[in-house]
Amino acid sequence: MVQPDAACCTDLSAAPLSERRAAELAGGFKALGDPVRLRLLSMIAARAGDDVCVCELTPAFALSQPTISHHLKVLRQAGLIDCERRGTWVYYWLVPETAATLAALLRDPASDPLPTPA
Amino acid sequence: MVQPDAACCTDLSAAPLSERRAAELAGGFKALGDPVRLRLLSMIAARAGDDVCVCELTPAFALSQPTISHHLKVLRQAGLIDCERRGTWVYYWLVPETAATLAALLRDPASDPLPTPA
DNA sequence: AGCCTGTATCGATGGTTGTCGATATGACTA
């Protein structure tokens, strides 16, 4: 024993993030944890207010069309973007609330940000 | 052909995020893309200014000690936390600059945040 | 109706990741 008096542990403060909440938020970060998806998001966000056609995104990468479609789906399932079909083409736009929620956690990682409005 | 005049693609705006930069930032987000790591980070950040002993973190999870050690290593390699050995124990603390860089990108995903000061 | 174009889904595959038990390393005590 190493002197019980000198123990380092004061009080194992309850984790500010519940297990369930952490899983929610981690899902968002995991969606951002890929360079292709990060660039897709920035390209979509660059058109603030307006939306972006998939046919504009796909040729910007040296990847197959199904792969880009997959990444867009991941971002959409994470609630970071949304889309709509208009005739032949599909348009994507940013969902700023989701990005803001994740940003809030990063700005102050000790505090649980407000629950996702979803 | 669907009327070349009606083409949806205006100008495929150059991606605001370079390939290299996107890979850097995605590495940070990937580190956050796990519920355990997210909770570890929030527990460490909760001790703003002070630092946290590993022996305080490990028992908060139903996971083996090597697994927690692994997750801490991932967070450290992402530059989100740092650590120091003091005698028998090892203490971790938050690196706020890294979290701030990622938060900046989320607050305005269209703009490339300042390069990591590392 | 039939064809063409844009986008999504499917199934397979190689690489990555989270987890564990076993073991190594570093530090304090007796």
Added chain:
DNA sequence: TAGTCATATCGACAACCATCGATACAGGCT
């Protein structure tokens, strides 16, 4: 020096993921 505790590393394995080609679906043309 030997023993014990705290933490990290190693090696293995199952689960997951990014990617592809092939194919399905949806909408506009002729």
